[in-house]
Amino acid sequence: MSYISQQEITRNQIKWNFQLGLFHTAIDSSWSKLTITHVKAQEHAAFTVPLSPSPLSLLNAAVYEVSIFGTRAPGIDMGEEVAKYFTHHLGSPTRLLYIGGNGQREIPGAAYLPKHYRALSIAVNDKLQPQRIRFADAAPLLITSTASEEDARKRLPLAAQGEDVIVRFRPNVHVDVGSEVPPYDEDGWGMLAIRSQIDRAQEVSVRCLFRTVRCLSLNVDLAKGGMIATNRQLYGLLAKDRRTNDAFPHKPVFGQYACAGPSGAVLRVGDEVEVTERVGRSGTPVSPVNETQRPSADPVAT
Numbered sequence: 001m002s003y004i005s006q007q008e009i010t011r012n013q014i015k016w017n018f019q020l021g022l023f024h025t026a027i028d029s030s031w032s033k034l035t036i037t038h039v040k041a042q043e044h045a046a047f048t049v050p051l052s053p054s055p056l057s058l059l060n061a062a063v064y065e066v067s068i069f070g071t072r073a074p075g076i077d078m079g080e081e082v083a084k085y086f087t088h089h090l091g092s093p094t095r096l097l098y099i100g101g102n103g104q105r106e107i108p109g110a111a112y113l114p115k116h117y118r119a120l121s122i123a124v125n126d127k128l129q130p131q132r133i134r135f136a137d138a139a140p141l142l143i144t145s146t147a148s149e150e151d152a153r154k155r156l157p158l159a160a161q162g163e164d165v166i167v168r169f170r171p172n173v174h175v176d177v178g179s180e181v182p183p184y185d186e187d188g189w190g191m192l193a194i195r196s197q198i199d200r201a202q203e204v205s206v207r208c209l210f211r212t213v214r215c216l217s218l219n220v221d222l223a224k225g226g227m228i229a230t231n232r233q234l235y236g237l238l239a240k241d242r243r244t245n246d247a248f249p250h251k252p253v254f255g256q257y258a259c260a261g262p263s264g265a266v267l268r269v270g271d272e273v274e275v276t277e278r279v280g281r282s283g284t285p286v287s288p289v290n291e292t293q294r295p296s297a298d299p300v301a302t
Contacts, residue, residue: 011066012094015215019090022225027051038089040225047085049078053098063100069138074100097135104132139209139257143186144171148254151183155237168218168234169254173206175273186256187211187244190277194260197270204267206260208279211244213251 014020026035037046050057053076062077075097077083086094099105133140144166153165166174177185192206218234219227227233238252245253260267 011068012090013217014220015217017090018220018227019225021220021222022089036085041089044085044088047082049082049096053078058098058100064095064097066097066099066135068105068135071105073105073135075135076100099134104134106132139259141173141206141258141260142169142171142212142255143173143175143189143192143206143208143258144169144255145175145177145181145183145186147177147181147183147185149174152234152238152254155234157231160232165234167222168220169214170217171255173258173267184242184244184253187253188278188280189256189275190279191275192258193274193276194267195272195274196266196268197272198268202265204260204262204265206258208256208258210247210257211253212255212257213245213248214238214254215251218252218254 012020022038022040024037024039026037027033028035032051033048034051035046035048038044058076058078061079064075064077066073066075076099078096078098082096083094086096149166149169152169153161156163156165175186186208189208191208194204194206196202196204214235216235218238219236221228230236235252238254239250242252242254243249245251
């Protein structure tokens with residue numbers, strides 16, 4: 001395969017292109033198709049692609065080198081039809097890429113890890129295999145809590161406090177901590193155990209990697225695909241006192257990046273979450289193991 005140099009393709013991200021917030025995605029019940037819908041479109045509103053394209057269909061496709069947070073992976077072009085769809089709605093030439101190679105990248109990226117860590121060594125625990133990701137930014141999971149959500153909500157003008165705040169943070173695990181846990185308690189989470197309410201024998205281990213520094217995507221008006229009003233821009237509202245990642249002292253923090261195992265386990269709304277290890281709040285993005293301690297169980301629900 002021939003590689004096109006990185007200079008010939010620019011990664012399109014919501015923090016730079018707010019119009020990306022107007023695209024919604026859905027996976028069919030058979031987990032074989034991905035449908036992308038532009039919620040404001042009057043024509044050509046939706047496009048469907050295979051969730052896992054067949055290798056044969058991509059055999060002669062162009063391949064680009066994609067660099068994300070210090071890691072590199074080949075991106076295989078998904079073809080002209082889907083490129084036309086995105087180009088039409090975004091107003092500039094755009095390609096949709098599918099991760100090539102072995103289909104995985106290292107985590108969480110050299111930009112985030114202290115030098116004495118190697119990304120390949122990141123595993124949930126000594127019983128599970130090291131974790132990898134596809135084109136997600138820096139980790140497979142982003143974990144937030146309801147207490148932190150409420151704190152962010154209270155920073156907004158009173159008239160805006162009824163809006164869906166957490167959707168702007170885009171977590172894939174949002175933990176209901178009730179009223180007993182303070183906001184940003186997740187800054188100190190080291191390990192979690194998530195237990196299924198359907199299959200009591202299933203337990204998922206989650207290793208929190210580092211506090212998630214946020215970008216200007218927090219300022220997107222997801223209903224309009226533009227910049228939200230200044231007094232509702234969560235990036236600046238959080239930056240006043242939430243710059244708690246030592247490696248990025250000028251950026252606000254909200255949530256924790258994490259990895260989980262075993263592979264193939266299913267997380268469901270209502271599963272029980274227990275904090276099994278904590279780390280010091282003043283630590284670096286990945287705190288040394290000797291800073292961990294085991295408190296009493298903190299059961300909460302996702």
